[in-house]
Amino acid sequence: MAAQSPKFEGWLGKSPEAFHGKMEWGSYEPKKWTEDDVDIEISHCGICGSDLHVLKSGWGETPYPCVVGHEIVGKAVRVGKNVEGIQVGDRVGVGAQGRTCGKDDCTECSAGDEVYCARERIETYGAVYPGDEGKSYGGYADYNRTNGKWVFKIPEGLDSAAAAPMMCGGVTVYSPLKNNGCGPGKTVGIVGVGGLGHFGILFAKALGADRVVGISRKNDKKDDVLKLGADAYIATGEDKDWAAKNARTLDLIVCTVSSDKMPLAEYMSLLKVRGRFIQVGAPDGGLLPPINAFTLLGSAISVGGSLTGSPREIREMLQLAADKKIQPWIVTRPMKDANQAIVDFEEGKARYRYVLENENYGKH
Incomplete structure (x- = not known):
């Protein structure tokens, strides 16, 4: 020593x-x-x-x-x-x-x-x-x-x-994915394709999700998202009627965006009945767009948050990354x-x- x-x-x-x-x-x-x-x-x-x-x-x-x-x-x-x-x-x-x-x-x-x-x-x-x-x-x-x-x-x-x-970036998305049932049989959306979001796609696939969807404002990241392993991509600022076309298709959404102007109600409309929306992005001031109670009631949606991860989860994540050769x-x-x-x-x-x-x- x-x-x-x-x-x-x-x-x-x-x-x-x-x-x-x-x-x-x-x-x-x-x-x-x-x-x-x-x-x-x-x-x-x-x-x-x-x-x-x-x-x-x-x-x-x-x-x-x-x-x-x-x-x-x-x-x-x-x-x-x-x-x-x-x-x-x-x-x-x-x-x-x-x-x-x-x-x-x-x-x-x-x-x-x-x-x-x-x-x-x-x-x-x-x-x-x-x-x-x-x-x-x-x-x-x-x-x-x-x-x-x-x-x-x-x-x-x-x-x-x-x-x-x-x-930090890895475990911030690994923890909510693991704790909210990401795995075989599940469809998962990742909102925001940046440092956190790209880890979300990598770990959702590594955990065995059947379908992973990247969600961002513009189409300029579509090719990257598909190369990362996602099965589909939604450009909310460019795809016409994106919310209606993809309504009730996701079991879980992990949102990495830290903005009080994001289309939160539309994101939630993508969730299946009893779907879960987990916020990990933390905006300055902590404010998110308001949530309409009927959005929650109409599909029995659960809304939650997640910080980073416990020592156990960090060790699990690092080992998964090594085993699956996540890059x-x-x-x-x-x-x-x-x-x-x-x-x-x-x-x-x-x-x-x-x-x-x-x-x-x-x-x-």
Whole structure:
């Protein structure tokens, strides 16, 4: 076990202006070390939409300075004596969650729903720990420090760059698919074909859904969606009478769109009787379009949400990806170009996930 703490440097967002590609590289003090923690030398970090929301304080006031990034893969270089299952030298990953209470008398943690822990839910970045432990800092950096229960070994055969965006983007859609019956005999719609949505198509097929439908506004992504494995595509902005033509054809919809202007009633009309609509996209301010009660009543529709995933689900997802040889569509960008990468991401240029590759990895 390495006793020495590494030097923490990364891309610091110091104000909402950072959102415009104005992060600054610098050193910072990570959370106080405990024997429950793991220090990771970062080789890759995916860019997630959450990063941009937090950089601009879109989900509430961010405790600046902040290093974003919660799709982290790298090598464990320091492992606390209380950590089980992780050793120095292991290739590991970290997702959106940094710590929960983990107590046996916690309803959520004891049931394997740790991501919904009501007592203590520390995000991987932009969170303040209780007491004097400090703040959490993410993966646009050389190193990350996270509680060992939220550090996961990456299976053999799964490429590090491919695994990184699975740590948040992948499990964010895997969890609602798995928990809402995606599998043989089911028809599944994925609304929004971006970083999350393309994972939705990949994992819906991997879980054995009979029919997977990609849903987006324009036809410019149709060929990509079919190449990803979808069976059909709906362009809501270009296909005439799309809602009527596809009414009551889907058992489950997972919506990755974060907009208060999306045609929510029309999406719900695509569901069969007792179908389920699960929202995973999180808009600034949290507002979605209003839901008409008769839309729900008329087809006995259930509406729900899903956050990311539990440790069990993250391990399941990574193993499924390794076993099925799932290959996300990613573009690697140098860590040194992170500012330009987030600008390009916000402009919708990623097809379909940017992954920062740390040129400093292995040089410390």
